[in-house]
Amino acid sequence: VFVDTPGFDDTYRSDRDILHTIAGWLEKKYRGKVKLRGIIYTHRITDNRMSGSVCKNLDILARVCGDKAAGGAWLVTTMWDKRRTRTLQRTGHRSRRRDF
Secondary structure, three states, rough: OOOOOOOOOOOOOOOOHHHHHHHHHHHHHOOOOOOOOOEEEEEEEOOOOHHHHHHHHHHHHHHHHHEEEEEEEEEEHHHHHHHHHHHHHHHHHHHHHHHH
């Protein structure tokens, strides 16, 4: 089963509410003998830095997983196609500036 959970740092829901929703779902599955095998945390490659909210999210993930299960958590970057476009745009912009 692959589950897409609500993300933290939501406009309308608090992180506490989102964590409660995820924890409730996990508890229900665990009681039904369904065991979590891994977590994939996605992060946009287009973000220049790991913002405070992203670091907070990773800290929450680490506390939820614990040290024993940390090997089953993966940080995966997304939007690589956008990164390439931005890099090409910057390169093109620099080359045009040299023409002046």
